[in-house]
Amino acid sequence: MTSDKVLIGVIGGSGLYHLDNLTFVKHVNPETPWGFPSAPITIASLPSGTQVAFLARHGTGHTFSPSSVPARANIAALKSLGVRAIVAFSAVGSLREEISPGSFALPTQIIDRTKGVRPASFFEGTTVVAHAAFGDPFSMGLVRWLEERVRKVLEEEGRGVRLFTDKCIVCMEGPQFSTRAESVMYRQWGGDLINMSVLPEAKLAREAEISYALVATATDYDSWRPHSEAVTAAEVFKTLKDNADTSRHVAARILDDLHAAISVEGQGLLLEEVGSMKFSIMPRSEKQSPEDRKKLAFILPEYFAGDEGADVSHA
């Protein structure tokens, strides 16, 4: 059984400001309790009629720096449209020789090097406390599903773009790139890729019970190679357009199947996040304010809509 809801959200990163092969349906710009998203969200349909939601992470015309992307509004807005899985694209630096610029990767781990200046939880500043599980920061069902399909598309495309899996991405604050010493240290820590955007996006998707995976597209070797120039924005731009073209191609080929996989009722495929917050929210106390519960109902109506019925039980 398929559904005509907008179940898939695509977040485009640097260089990826639109998708291909889609018929424009409308723009929506939902106001959330955390403000407006980076840009109006494009609702568009694939040739099959399947609708998807596309959001440019840095805004139309790239106006938000990584530290000022309104990530809570972005995730909340996508959730309010009914989105259950997000495929996020990102331009990343490579910390490994074999991951050459132009390569694609699906990371499964993250090292957080953001500086605490980005609001990273929907619960921040409310009277409700929650501790989401984040040991596996990406949705492994979605990652494994993508692995097979993305590899096939890249092989069929025949341009020699390789796909790396099970990699660890470092998320730094920026906006300046890393020093050579930091870049070397991240390699020693086990980092394979580096960007400035995967956090808090992945954390917020988890809190909103949305499956989330990152398609990392390598643009440069960062600054760890002793005899090479340290990364510059100009270096990143060299690969950005080719990577964006390939990303659009990948999206055009996989989104219908992804929609179908998510829509199969009761199968549970790709829906491992649904219900995951039930045991993360601290049991209700009298001190939780009705206003905060209303705010949180925007992303988690199952737990916060209604004063009584939707409470969480740890029994």
Ligand SMILES: CSC[C@H]1O[C@H](OP(=O)(O)O)[C@H](O)[C@@H]1O
């Ligand atoms: C343009 S270089 C640094 C910039 O590029 C990446 O953006 P995105 O993840 O949105 O593709 C990286 O995270 C930095 O924000």
Ligand SMILES: Nc1ncnc2[nH]cnc12
């Ligand atoms: N070297 C790098 N460091 C951080 N973010 C990036 N995005 C693309 N290349 C990057």
